[in-house]
Amino acid sequence: MLIKKPRSWELPESAVTSESRYRNRREIVKGLGLGIAAASLPGFGTGLSVGQALAAVADPTAHLYPVDRNNGFEGGRDITPEKLTSRYNNFYEFGSHKEIALAAQKLEIRPWTIEIDGLVEKKFTIGIDELIKKMPLEERIYRHRCVEAWSMVVPWSGFPLAELIDFAEPLSSAKYVVMETFMDPEVAPGQKQFWYPWPYSEGLTLKEATNDLAFMVTGVYGKPLAKQFGSPLRLAVPWKYGYKSIKSIVRFKFVSRRPKSFWEEINQREYGFWANVNPEVDHPRWSQARERDLATGRKIPTLLFNGYGDEVADLYEDIKGEKLYR
Numbered sequence: 123m124l125i126k127k128p129r130s131w132e133l134p135e136s137a138v139t140s141e142s143r144y145r146n147r148r149e150i151v152k153g154l155g156l157g158i159a160a161a162s163l164p165g166f167g168t169g170l171s172v173g174q175a176l177a178a179v180a181d182p183t184a185h186l187y188p189v190d191r192n193n194g195f196e197g198g199r200d201i202t203p204e205k206l207t208s209r210y211n212n213f214y215e216f217g218s219h220k221e222i223a224l225a226a227q228k229l230e231i232r233p234w235t236i237e238i239d240g241l242v243e244k245k246f247t248i249g250i251d252e253l254i255k256k257m258p259l260e261e262r263i264y265r266h267r268c269v270e271a272w273s274m275v276v277p278w279s280g281f282p283l284a285e286l287i288d289f290a291e292p293l294s295s296a297k298y299v300v301m302e303t304f305m306d307p308e309v310a311p312g313q314k315q316f317w318y319p320w321p322y323s324e325g326l327t328l329k330e331a332t333n334d335l336a337f338m339v340t341g342v343y344g345k346p347l348a349k350q351f352g353s354p355l356r357l358a359v360p361w362k363y364g365y366k367s368i369k370s371i372v373r374f375k376f377v378s379r380r381p382k383s384f385w386e387e388i389n390q391r392e393y394g395f396w397a398n399v400n401p402e403v404d405h406p407r408w409s410q411a412r413e414r415d416l417a418t419g420r421k422i423p424t425l426l427f428n429g430y431g432d433e434v435a436d437l438y439e440d441i442k443g444e445k446l447y448r
């Protein structure tokens with residue numbers, strides 16, 4: 123994600139750290155696919171022992187994985203190796219660059235409670251393990267297309283968001299669901315950067331949220347979700363740019379009016395509410411026609427709705443006058 127400048131009430135641009143600007147320039151170059159090879163991704167050759175750090179953490183849901191694969195969801199190309207996807211992450215709570223995997227291990231994922239509130243029959247909180255026990259877990263292979271023009275194919279484990287919505291019992295006046303990430307600047311130093319509108323939040327219409335493709339992720343690569351992917355609970359909405367797929371969720375709030383989400387608050391000209399993938403609608407600063415495959419480094423054509431048009435195009439048929447692709 124790239125930020126041109128902080129909002130008017132924030133720090134003057136000159137006060138933003140030079141490191142993040144430097145990294146942003148690197149992301150632009152990478153996003154444009156200029157000379158990047160998978161083997162030269164950040165994090166490689168640094169000796170970081172992510173695997174060791176992960177292995178040290180006991181996860182009470184470990185025995186549940188691997189879960190059965192739902193073959194109705196195919197990636198269309200090979201699954202991207204875990205050693206790439208687990209070291210190339212966007213998780214601004216832990217830094218505005220891709221090598222946050224080790225920093226994210228500081229996140230305590232138990233106990234972890236999820237709040238369900240807003241326009242619901244009865245608001246409540248539920249522990250993550252209790253929630254997972256109630257939900258039908260399966261594995262789905264999804265493509266993931268970041269707005270920065272890179273992509274990967276990942277075997278997520280989890281359950282349909284529609285199941286959680288059902289469980290939450292929203293009122294008929296609820297039209298949107300807003301999801302929020304944890305807030306703990308001591309653990310996640312990125313949250314000390316006060317010019318960002320923390321906590322990270324995202325929203326979907328209830329029609330989108332109950333579409334079969336909208337998936338709550340609790341695991342990946344046949345194991346509980348590693349922290350850098352946004353454990354213990356993240357969203358995967360693969361027809362939208364990756365920033366909609368919010369990580370480490372602690373709250374689902376049902377509302378009647380369209381919410382403004384994290385990146386939209388920062389720069390609504392560049393990042394909108396809908397964020398549906400479309401190769402023909404460029405980002406104001408780069409083309410969205412192609413994407414760099416994280417596994418091969420090759421640039422491949424981007425597909426409308428990231429190739430999921432059959433499943434989701436009808437969600438938008440009646441919507442007029444909206445910027446559906448930003």
Ligand code: MTE
Nearest residue numbers: 211212213214268303322364365367368369
């Ligand atoms: N969720 C939170 N809480 N914080 C973030 O910075 N980044 C988003 C999304 N969810 C982000 C987030 C972006 S821009 C992308 S592309 C994906 O997470 C990246 O997911 P990955 O690290 O699993 O590839």
